[in-house]
Amino acid sequence: MIRTRFAPSPTGYLHIGGVRSALFNWLLARQSGGQFILRIDDTDAGRNVSEALQPILDGFRWLGMDWDEGPEVAGPHAPYYQSQRSQRYQEAAEQLLASGHAYRDYATPDELKAERDAAEKKGERFFYDRQWMAETDEQAAAFEAEGRPRTLRLKMPREGTCIINDLVRGEVQFEWAQEQDTVIQRPDGSCLYHLASVIDDHDFNISHVVRAEEHLPNTPRQIFILESLGYERPQYAHLPYVAEPGGSAKLSKRKLAKYENNKDFAQLLARGRNIAERCDIPVEADTFNPVIIDFYREIGFEPEAILNYLLLLGWSLDGETEKFTVDEMVKLFTIERVNKSPASFDPKKLIAFQGDAFAQLPLATRIERTQPFAARAGLLRSPEAEEKLAKVVAGADDRLKMAGDILDFDYFFLDEFTFNDKAFNKRICKPQNARPLLIELRGHLAQVDFSSADQLEQEIGQFCVNLEIELKDIIHAIRVATTGQAGGFGMFDTLAILGKDRVLDRIDEALERAATICTDS
RNA sequence: GCCCCCUUCGUCUAGUGGCCCAGGACACUGGAUUCUCAGUCCAGAAACGGUAGUUCAAAUCUGCCAGGGGGUACCA
Numbered sequence: 098m099i100r101t102r103f104a105p106s107p108t109g110y111l112h113i114g115g116v117r118s119a120l121f122n123w124l125l126a127r128q129s130g131g132q133f134i135l136r137i138d139d140t141d142a143g144r145n146v147s148e149a150l151q152p153i154l155d156g157f158r159w160l161g162m163d164w165d166e167g168p169e170v171a172g173p174h175a176p177y178y179q180s181q182r183s184q185r186y187q188e189a190a191e192q193l194l195a196s197g198h199a200y201r202d203y204a205t206p207d208e209l210k211a212e213r214d215a216a217e218k219k220g221e222r223f224f225y226d227r228q229w230m231a232e233t234d235e236q237a238a239a240f241e242a243e244g245r246p247r248t249l250r251l252k253m254p255r256e257g258t259c260i261i262n263d264l265v266r267g268e269v270q271f272e273w274a275q276e277q278d279t280v281i282q283r284p285d286g287s288c289l290y291h292l293a294s295v296i297d298d299h300d301f302n303i304s305h306v307v308r309a310e311e312h313l314p315n316t317p318r319q320i321f322i323l324e325s326l327g328y329e330r331p332q333y334a335h336l337p338y339v340a341e342p343g344g345s346a347k348l349s350k351r352k353l354a355k356y357e358n359n360k361d362f363a364q365l366l367a368r369g370r371n372i373a374e375r376c377d378i379p380v381e382a383d384t385f386n387p388v389i390i391d392f393y394r395e396i397g398f399e400p401e402a403i404l405n406y407l408l409l410l411g412w413s414l415d416g417e418t419e420k421f422t423v424d425e426m427v428k429l430f431t432i433e434r435v436n437k438s439p440a441s442f443d444p445k446k447l448i449a450f451q452g453d454a455f456a457q458l459p460l461a462t463r464i465e466r467t468q469p470f471a472a473r474a475g476l477l478r479s480p481e482a483e484e485k486l487a488k489v490v491a492g493a494d495d496r497l498k499m500a501g502d503i504l505d506f507d508y509f510f511l512d513e514f515t516f517n518d519k520a521f522n523k524r525i526c527k528p529q530n531a532r533p534l535l536i537e538l539r540g541h542l543a544q545v546d547f548s549s550a551d552q553l554e555q556e557i558g559q560f561c562v563n564l565e566i567e568l569k570d571i572i573h574a575i576r577v578a579t580t581g582q583a584g585g586f587g588m589f590d591t592l593a594i595l596g597k598d599r600v601l602d603r604i605d606e607a608l609e610r611a612a613t614i615c616t617d618s
Numbered sequence: 619g620c621c622c623c624c625u626u627c628g629u630c631u632a633g634u635g636g637c638c639c640a641g642g643a644c645a646c647u648g649g650a651u652u653c654u655c656a657g658u659c660c661a662g663a664a665a666c667g668g669u670a671g672u673u674c675a676a677a678u679c680u681g682c683c684a685g686g687g688g689g690u691a692c693c694a
Contacts, residue, residue, distance in 0.1 A: 104694085106693095106694060138694060140693090140694080204692095206692070209691095209692085216619095217619080220619055221619075221620085222619065222620045222621085222690080223620095223690085246692085248692055250692095266623075266624095269622070269623080270622090271621075271622070272621080275620075275621055275622095275690095276621090277690075277691095279691090280691080280692050281692095282692085283692050284692070285692090287692090289691090289692070289693085289694090290693070290694050291694095293694095294694085309688095310622095310623065310624090310687090310688065310689095311687095311688055311689070311694095312688095312689090312694090313622065313623070313688075313689080314621070314622055314623090314688070314689040314690075315689075315694095335623085337623090337624075337687095338687085338688080340687085342629090343628085343629080345624095345625095345686055345687060346686090346687070346688095347687075347688075361629095361645090406630095409630060409631075409643090410630070411630090411631095412631095413630085413631055413632070415632070415642090416631060416632025416633075416641070416642055416643090417632075417641080417642050417643085418642090419630090419631095419642080419643055419644090436630095436631080437623080437624060437625095438623090438624050438625065438687095439623095439624070439686090439687070439688095440629090440630060440631090441629065441630080442629095443628095443629050443630065443644070443645085445629080445644060445645055446629070446630065446643080446644045446645075447644095448644095449643090449644050449645080450644085456657090493656090494656075494657080495656065495657060496655070496656045496657085497656095498656095520654095524654090567653095568653060569653055569654090571653090572653040572654075573653070573654065575653090576653080576654060576655095577654095582654090582655085583654065583655070584654050584655025584656075585654070585655060585656090586654090586655075586656080587652095587653080587654095588653055588654075589653090
């Protein structure tokens with residue numbers, strides 16, 4: 098039985114790279130009828146865990162990655178919080194000490210630092226020489242009498258090779274002699290990550306440790322721990338990390354400011370901020386950002402689109418197939434086809450996937466998705482607004498890339514709207530017959546029934562025939578006058594949705610504006 | 619510095635010795651269609667880090683070099 102795990106720290110946000118690691122773990126488990134476990138690495142005390150964990154669990158639920166064991170679902174190996182498992186780590190630490198695989202060490206942080214600095218000065222690699230190792234209880238007592246702090250260190254082998262057969266990297270070798278005597282327990286008795294992680298993976302029966310490649314160099318010491326304890330090795334798969342947009346360094350939540358200099362990243366962020374601002378969504382610098390999963394949920398992305406995009410960041414089926422439903426991902430994913438090299442996060446391609454996924458949705462679903470955004474932005478105040486929303490979403494068609502884009506069509510809902518200056522100049526000021534035609538058309542439109550777009554098309558067509566002009570001689574001016582925009586969807590649909598009153602008012606408004614701002618030349 | 623990993627179009631990738639003067643996708647450019655925008659269709663530009671070998675034949679194998687990255691914690 099394949100059992101995989103993802104182990105987030107409760108920091109209050111779910112990193113996009115983390116989501117990808119989690120996805121690969123989840124896929125691996127699901128495709129074989131295995132299990133996916135969520136374990137919380139909250140060894141850092143002093144933080145309100147439940148509060149900081151919630152956004153992460155919400156993220157998982159939103160993405161549809163369910164976990165078989167972990168927070169809020171419990172399970173046979175509970176607790177799944179490392180902070181509640183210290184007793185267990187303590188036992189393991191003692192076992193390691195008793196078997197001679199670990200030793201008590203009494204070096205002070207200052208002494209260590211001095212040695213480290215000295216080694217660096219000589220251009221050498223620091224290597225702890227076990228100077229303050231207590232080999233006997235007497236020695237330990239003596240050190241303790243001096244008031245020295247006690248840590249527990251791994252007594253790493255000084256010769257031989259550690260061979261790891263990694264599922265994505267193949268065989269990787271490390272010389273034991275290069276490994277440091279890692280500290281596994283602090284003076285206060287708390288245990289460190291490497292110990293905790295190994296114990297938990299063993300206790301939870303994790304069969305496949307699938308994690309980011311920054312853990313690869315840590316693996317030998319973890320293997321040392323687990324073999325010293327007599328545990329079986331899990332299978333390892335070290336994933337390439339997700340790199341920053343336009344770069345090759347690891348995508349980091351600490352470098353948000355830097356990414357804003359990336360054009361594509363900045364555009365995505367700006368798009369999100371625009372939606373958030375109008376919908377009154379709190380924009381916290383820490384979480385409202387394309388590196389964090391919450392961002393996408395807030396502005397109306399489809400979880401499947403994100404999953405699909407992330408899947409392709411480091412994995413491919415065949416170089417041709419790009420679109421996968423979640424079921425297909427589960428069925429077709431193979432750890433063997435995970436790439437070795439880092440993949441950089443490309444906001445543009447993510448948007449392309451999202452736009453595609455959104456367009457695939459049935460109309461009713463798209464309406465449903467846009468509804469909350471329209472509501473929060475105050476577009477749905479009039480009684481017939483819901484009905485209008487349905488028409489607008491239908492008319493907008495694939496111009497809507499994400500649910501929050503509905504705000505681009507606010508001019509259908511609000512009395513107030515703004516004219517795009519450039520379009521106004523080009524379509525209304527410049528063509529010399531635009532204004533007379535608009536006046537003429539306004540008069541005609543006042544007699545026309547607006548209930549059907551087809552009807553409007555006929556009427557306006559006839560209007561053009563009568564005046565011996567072409568449709569395009571007038572239609573652009575109408576668009577700008579009634580929507581303020583250079584582009585938009587079908588003009589007759591637009592007019593029908595807008596309704597007669599608004600259309601006439603707006604033409605009047607446009608004419609007034611033209612009178613004041615168009616400079617005759 | 620030391621250890622480890624990685625290196626095909628701008629980006630994600632296909633490619634496991636001949637099918638590759640390198641295929642697909644996003645983005646980009648041009649054209650067609652339309653009332654605009656979006657879309658769609660067609661076309662185009664765009665890559666095997668370098669080098670020395672092995673071989674009849676190398677993006678694919680080997681060595682070296684270079685570049686990038688990760689790790690090097692009483693962080694995870």
